[in-house]
Amino acid sequence: MARTAYHHGDLQQQAHQQALDIVREHGDSAISLRALARQLGVSAPALYRHFADRESLLAELAISGFEWLRQRLLSVDQSDSRQALIGIGLAYVAFAQQEPNLYRLMFGGRVLPQGVHPRLDEAGKNAFQVLEDTIASASECGYLKPMPLALMTATAWSLVHGLSLLTIDGHLPAADTESHLAEGVTSLLLDGAIATPPNSKNNEDTP
Amino acid sequence: MARTAYHHGDLQQQAHQQALDIVREHGDSAISLRALARQLGVSAPALYRHFADRESLLAELAISGFEWLRQRLLSVDQSDSRQALIGIGLAYVAFAQQEPNLYRLMFGGRVLPQGVHPRLDEAGKNAFQVLEDTIASASECGYLKPMPLALMTATAWSLVHGLSLLTIDGHLPAADTESHLAEGVTSLLLDGAIATPPNSKNNEDTP
DNA sequence: TATTTAAGTTAACGGTGTTAACATTGGCAT
DNA sequence: ATGCCAATGTTAACACCGTTAACTTAAATA
Incomplete structure (x- = not known):
């Protein structure tokens, strides 16, 4: 699925990378799905299309x-x-x-x-x-x-x-x-x- | 301070003991101050009189x-x-x-x-x-x-x-x-x- | 082209830690 | 004995959180 105003296009990989950076810097307790979604310019439930929880x-x-x-x-x-x-x-x-x-x-x-x-x-x-x-x-x-x-x-x-x-x-x-x-x-x-x-x-x- | 309908009388020690039991059984992530206060028949902020956080x-x-x-x-x-x-x-x-x-x-x-x-x-x-x-x-x-x-x-x-x-x-x-x-x-x-x-x-x- | 399906949305539920402002009361000094 | 104070509770509220339900968009496919 390509990039659109509606569809992000590369969530999953970008979420993975961004979350990895956060963990490396601040530890796993600093991972918040809502904050992560915010940083990626996406709504929080969107992440649940790519990660079970x-x-x-x-x-x-x-x-x-x-x-x-x-x-x-x-x-x-x-x-x-x-x-x-x-x-x-x-x-x-x-x-x-x-x-x-x-x-x-x-x-x-x-x-x-x-x-x-x-x-x-x-x-x-x-x-x-x-x-x-x-x-x-x-x-x-x-x-x-x-x-x-x-x-x-x-x-x-x-x-x-x-x-x-x-x-x-x-x-x-x-x-x-x-x-x-x-x-x-x-x-x-x-x-x-x-x-x-x-x-x-x-x-x-x-x- | 003695036991009363208003004052619990032995919070701190009872909270400590109850929390210790919970940690031993379910791990530290199972500790919730609100739930702990609930079990002790006390409001959540009461715990903050005895523990900073x-x-x-x-x-x-x-x-x-x-x-x-x-x-x-x-x-x-x-x-x-x-x-x-x-x-x-x-x-x-x-x-x-x-x-x-x-x-x-x-x-x-x-x-x-x-x-x-x-x-x-x-x-x-x-x-x-x-x-x-x-x-x-x-x-x-x-x-x-x-x-x-x-x-x-x-x-x-x-x-x-x-x-x-x-x-x-x-x-x-x-x-x-x-x-x-x-x-x-x-x-x-x-x-x-x-x-x-x-x-x-x-x-x-x-x- | 019609339809299915992947991938996003908003709204809402129930939970959390924590603080502010207020209430009760035991113990101590007068 | 009485009045005050500090200790110890209370309720209300704020700002988060993970997660789900119901709906929308648009890409891929038949």
Whole structure:
């Protein structure tokens, strides 16, 4: 449908873009369908021709965020196992720090519960898949200890997810040393925290 | 002021308790000052005698949550360094899993930004202090590698925070094996993930 | 060309947080 | 004991919000 005095012509995409800008700048709570329609020179119910409700619009924005994150993670160099693991972690945390409001929308949990928007769930899984593949590759190369893959992926994801949220919420200090912190944190996971070498009896799979 | 037909007598505390119940059951987005006043048999503006605004009420609830979490962490056995560290991690994640809505309110970030409610910030710091003290104790005992204390605390907190949020948001599977997952994750941090012993040259403080 | 259908409109419902102006009353100083 | 004051309630109103119903425009299609 072409542009007219009556028909906007390109709502949906323009609404998506404008809403994405608002979320990136002011967070998802700043999204108001009425205000959004006002900015686009259109009546509020017009948006309902393109989005089922406010939450569905937010889900679309989160999908964009996950696809964006996935591209960032895909562009990490995968030649060396250790550098790939640390690089993925750094890229993940960097994305969250550069797009804190978008990241919070993607992983808010409360505003966008899982199992409601299937395409959103899929987009999230696709992004996570990159991290999972990197870990699986490092495991197959023998770089990692023998352990269930799910344990390592859960640990790595928890670490970068937690670090991302704590830093963007201001619970961890030092904005300038953030990347150093992220590198130290991921390295610490790989090397272990305890002083005694893990040779004696802390492998629970081979007692 | 005593109870009367006109004066409620115990608003503030009853509002706090009722709101806390609602948040625990349905999340912070279910808190409506008008509905809350309705349930307490009082007019909506009456609540403004006791809470500056909706956000301040939520901040009070979050403070309760942090004090609760702190008590849970304080009751962890501290005799053995390793068991103390793992126990703190398990208690932390268990709290988040048992009170997911309250935990999300405490660490939402978007609904309760840091630096706005000083008493809330202090309550959060007090809870975090328990984890920090446990790590400092283990470090002084020589159980941990020599490293900046801030690095270890940031890593540990990131790990349990991320694991908490990922599980309560349904991003990690298996509700029944959650505690096993939490234990595996924390152990993995202590022992390290890589197969080769960390003897060669991965201490960045002593090159 | 006639008709269906996609995409916009206005009007309205019920809900929200919040403020202003006013009413009640317990507790304290005289 | 009494009179005042501050604490704590009240109602009315403002400016929003998401959402739906009923209607209009105009593009696409048969």
